[in-house]
Amino acid sequence: MISADTPTTDGLRIFQNNAPFKLAITTNSQSADTVIWSVADTNGAIKAQGSFAVSAGAQTNTIPCTSTWSGYGALTATLRANGGTLPRSGTRPMGIATFGVLPNLKPVLGTVTYAHQDQHRFGMQGFNGNIAALRALGISWTIDDRQQSVMEPNGPNTYTPSVNDLDPFYKANPDQMRIVRLDGLPAWNSKTGQYTDSYYAPLNMPEFQNFMARVGSDTSLIRAANYPNQQKNYYQVTWEPSLGWSDSDANFVAMYKAAYEGIHSTDPNAVVMGTANPFAANCDTCTTGYLKKFGALGLWNYIDAVSTHGYWNAGTYPAHPPELQDSDPDPANQANALDKQMAQLRSVMQAGKPNMKLFFTEAGASYDPGLSYSPTVPSQNQLFAHAAVGVRAHIIVLGGGAQLTTFFYGADYPGEVGYGTFFDLNNAQGAFGATNLSPKPEAMAFATMTRVLDGTNTLGRVTGAPSGTFVYAFQQLGNGKVVTAAWTHSNAQWPTSGGVYSQTYSTGYSLQVDSPGTSGNVTKIDGYGNTSTLPYTDGRVALTLTEVPQYIVSNNATIAKSNATVPLGYTGQ
Structure with missing residues (x-):
């Protein structure tokens, strides 16, 4: 009886901030009726709503929109008398038609000048050939x-x-x-x-x-x-390679030697990378395990940089966020937290070959184990958690000293549930190469993160933050503005056996942004690109942190550097 869309010619359903677009609602009511519609954000908060009369029979009505708010929108609609709900479409559940509005952060961040193109920090798997999607997400x-x-x-x-x-x-x-x-x-x-x-x-x-x-x-x-x-x-x-290496240890190193010497014989600007294991650190089959094992056999001579994939969870998240084990009393378990893995990886790299560059060439978030696409899956809460966990992992990777991090995956695909940053609207189980898409919250959180953190150098983890608080500082290239990413995480609010993930949990945190005795203002960018002004006194700004990262833009780089620890071996972009 009722369906809705926010059509775009590129198939993305993503719009520029403060630019006109349309909500198209199609009805086929058996009698005259009234459409009740609303648009909610990632947290379920209503951003716009309204109603209009329709006559019996098939018709489409369009609602003109212009949004100065940015982020993820979930459009819902029903008929007051005859009921009905928006149908399921591909991997997107029933009840919603989703779209996104990109943030406009140039007034806050300005324009960064890149000395060379490879200073960009974000890659993507799953959208090769889809330039509209790559540019919307801020991918290079x-x-x-x-x-x-x-x-x-x-x-x-x-x-x-x-x-x-x-x-x-x-x-x-x-x-x-x-x-x-x-x-x-x-x-x-x-x-x-x-x-x-x-x-x-x-x-x-x-x-x-x-x-x-x-x-x-x-x-x-x-x-x-x-x-x-x-x-x-x-x-x-x-x-x-750790998923199935079946040859000798010596042949692993010989293969790298052949690749390294072959490439360097013709390309004086080559950076040869490995070993790209699924997990970064803290096990024999992780990248650190391979670097130590094969490094002893000469591998360090045949790589110019380290690449790894960035999984930390073995298919158990959002129930298993990257910070889950930070609060574990057992140091052996703590070492599995992604921030601890980053420190261990950089330490192994520094011992093997100092000051190497580090590239994360894949990392992604799925839905909870056991879920499958259906008219009711994913829930709004699952989508919230998917975005929060996904974006935090990539900030930890960059804040821990990687040059680059790579999102996985473009749209939902068959066999593994939920890894897409976009819904595939045509195929119930997803399809590789899908082009009829609508964004999940994660897509819009990624689009904000790339606009905020691309064009930065990592200053490192901010020291002195209490347990459960995660704060990383960055500075724009060319000694520009300071951007501090901050969030909180509570295992008690994030059930590891499945359940409802808290969308309201928060903690207070005081961030030093300027010299003691000074006062002024900083800009806060929320996780979806909306900006506000916060005052600070005595050089400190009071923040309310949630499970979704926020970004604070300030100007005193000397203070930021004095309060952060540069990752071991990280020498900038």
Whole structure:
């Protein structure tokens, strides 16, 4: 009887702040009636509402809108007399039609000047080719396949480097840089006689090294022609090898040696990275475990930077947020918290090869275990938790000393429930490459985070914060403004066995933003890009922290630096 949409030509249903758009509500009432509609934000707070009369039969009415508020909107509508609710659409549950409004933060943050393009800090998996989505989310990096299995599937020496060997998407959108993915062997160069991915060294190592030299030549030509302000080229050799490495330890290092020497023989600007295990630290099969094990066999000689994936939870969140074990009395359990993993990873890196760059090339949040897409899943509370946990993980990664972090995934896809930042409106279980989308709260939280934290250097974790309070300081490139990200987390308010996650829990916190004895104002940016002015006295501003990060923009970098600890080995962007 009733349906609704906020249509856009690009399929995203995301709008610029303070720009006109339309809510389109279609009815097919059996008699004259009245539509009752409202728009709620991530917390369920009503931002707009109204009603209008409709006659019997099929018709569409549009409501013109202009929003100076930014964030996630959930449109609901029903007929006063005849009832009805908005239908389920793909992975989006019934009852809502979602859209987003992007924040306009230039009046607060200004415009950052990048000395080189690779200072950008945010990547994305799942939206290769969807430039509208990438730009809406504030993304500058995607992963480009250059595996031997992709480039030479049928035999050796069938791939010739060329400056034109570039996906037209990248050529048309040079704001999107490439992390070159190198894992994956074709059957003809595999010890198993079939395709393998990061689980065996190549059958013919000299040929593999020759292939890598051609990839280096190709990438160097492409960068010179298409990315004149990009300083380096970035290559990732393996992809979660701990999920199935079945070859010898010596061959793992030999494979990296072949890749490293091949690429560096033709690309003087190469940054060869590994090992990209699923978890960052604190286990033998994590990236730290591989760095220590294979580093002792010479791996440090064959990587220029470390890459890792950033999972911390083994498929148990939002019930298992990245800070869950920070308050555990057992230090062994505390070490599994993502902030502790970051410290351990940077320590292992510093011991192995000082001051290396660190790239997180995948990290994402799913729904709670056991949930499946249905007319009632996800709930509003699940979507709130999904966004809060997802965005906090990426702030911890950057605040702990990573150059770059990568969102996973674009739209919902089959097999794993909820990893998408967008609903797929066409397919009930999601589909790879979906283009008819609407945003989840996480998408709009990401869009705010990228606009606030891209173009910054990490100053580090702010010292002296009480237990359960997480505060990270950043500074805009060129000695610009200070941005401090802050939130609180309480395990008691976040049930690990499933349940309702508190959307109201808060704590007070006093942040030093200026010298003692001074007073003035700072700008607060909430988790979805809405700004307000807060006064400070005696150099300190009183904050009310929630489970969703907020960002404080201030000007005294000397104070910020004196109160923060730069991550070990982090030397800036």
